[in-house]
Amino acid sequence: MTGWTAQQLAAFKTADDFHVSPYYTDGKTYGTPTWIWSVVVADQLYIRAWNGQRSRWYQAAIRQQAGKISLAGQDYQVQFAAAADDAALNQQIDAAYQAKYQGSPYLPPMLAAGPVSATVRVTPVQDK
Secondary structure (H helix, E strand, O other): OOOOOHHHHHHHHHOOOOEEEEEOOOOOOEOOOEEOOEEEEOOEEEEEOOOHHHOHHHHHHHHHOEEEEEEOOEEEEEEEEEOOOOHHHHHHHHHHHHHHOOOOOOHHHHOOHHHHHOEEEEEEOOOO
16 A cells, blocks of 8 residues: 555545554553544645644654554544644645544634644555
8 A cells, every 4th residue: 555545535535433542652552542633634644743742642643653543433543643843734734634534623723733733644554
């Protein structure tokens, strides 16, 4: 697998059951699943930490760079990477959050500098 399939991305665009579990420092044990919001932009899956870079799951995801997620009723082994600090990309991710979560009182904080600075790209672990 080289990335998410079209079917997975279609399911991810509307799913609201994303749970992230980066590995603990042992690199084997998954952390406690944390429910968060997710969006799809340009065939990539992105998540943001509500508490910005102080978030425990964000720190573990960036440090360990791997773990698992549950989304659209499935579990996936994944890799985590900080999203590029790219204004155009951040605008696209903001727009995706606005479209998917419009009307939520939690939306404005997710578009603030703290969460934006803690944007993570989630990719499936490559088959060997």
